[in-house]
Amino acid sequence: MLNIFEVSETNKMIEQENLDVRTITLGISLLDCIDSDLDKLNEKIYGKITMLAKELVSTGNDIEKEFGIPIVNKRISVTPIALVGGAACKAPEDFVSIAKTLDKAAKEVGVNFIGGYSALVSKGMTSADENLIKSIPEALAVTERVCSSVNVGSTKTGLNMDAVRLMGEMVLKTAECTKEADSLGCAKLVVFCNAPDDNPFMAGAFHGVTEADAIINVGVSGPGVVRTALTKVRGENFEVLCETIKKTAFKVTRVGQLVAREASKRLGIPFGIIDLSLAPTPAIGDSVADILQEIGLERVGAPGTTAALALLNDQVKKGGVMASSYVGGLSGAFIPVSEDQGMIDSVTAGALTIEKLEAMTCVCSVGLDMIAVPGDTKASTIAGIIADEAAIGMVNQKTTAVRIIPVIGKGVGETVEFGGLLGYAPIMPVNSFSCEAFINRGGRIPAPIHSFKN
């Protein structure tokens, strides 16, 4: 039988260490909404989302109350819109009308984000893909809750450098279109390599075409819990350190698994996966950077950071995998800058640079995330940063992503405030040497060879 110490341990994690379920994301396939008439398409999309997600928020709230565990976000991901809108949309403006429909549906059912305004162009772009990508700046400017992502490469196909170049331009244009709000649009736009089909986390969530009609995916969190556990093993060797992270990740993930099963049962929608990610928030004590510092770094960015992060990421997976029947999504440690107070402090202190962050992305779950750069950064430079990150993902057979915000009208030394879970960020300097001739070559970078690994 349960004892009082176990019960108070769990409640202490929830009350003092920010243990929560970060998101219940309902994935919805829109493939059966496809129509060559744009109005009909919009009508069907709105109808299907509002029907399936009608109970999502209230069910999430009920579970939260009954189990006493906060469920921070309830969200929706849909089939990449470039596929859904291809038959009806002949121009970028047509796609924008779908973005508005998604926004309206999200507001109707009460979710705070809806992901899937996406195109998968790892090898080539159809005209629909290209139109969707060109519509992203306007779509993100005229909507509030829509999130967009574009997959520009994979280990199997190589990198679509035409798409990389285009995305460099679109990131900058999105920043321009939302400059009144400190270029907030870019916080809702992710460029992926090896994008997973079942990621529940925004802004990169979409419902892959290999998925069922509807599915429940859950993202757990708990950096504060891991950090607190590590304060008890200060000075111990790596074996003890790793065991502690593993056990804690197990406990955190079991709560996610419970919530996912419960949500799936109550909504009558199958359970997909648990995403094991350690997702920080700007709240004090809810920081991945703090864990790295507890492991023994003075600041994130100091020598040893990449090794510490590699260890953390691996132990989180090892502990989490046993706690859940199906694991997927991005599963690892997120290292966004603006959403993590410890990261912000490290940047401000001059310990952490974009180059070090790039090295860290080789061993963590995603990539360069929520990084604010000067507004006068060139499109080709942004494309170069995307290409570098995508190359890391392609060669290492992992998901990588770039969510970078060129803040129009601001420069290095200034800060930008996004608010809420998106936090705030100091603007980081970017290497100013040009890669324009490289980016303008056009075409594709071939897929890497998979044998002769040495």
Add this chain to the structure above:
Amino acid sequence: MKKSIITVVGKDTVGIIARVCTYLADNRINILDISQTIVQGYFNMMMIVDTSAAEKEYGRCADELEELGNRIGVQIKMQREDIFNSMHRI
């Protein structure tokens, strides 16, 4: 049977258990087990209860217990047992 855990944490005072138990009896929530300690003057109680005969909605009972706690000056939570089992039992 739907088991839940009620935790009561706060400064010790006269009648905490009595008032919590009265509420539970009034709402047909059956107590299966109680354990209680006092650590440095702080009252710490855990009850295992069965809510299957309760007429009120679960969320409402949880809210009312919380309010009762606010009146007595302690923190009262009622949560389904599953969250603790999933975390501490394989």
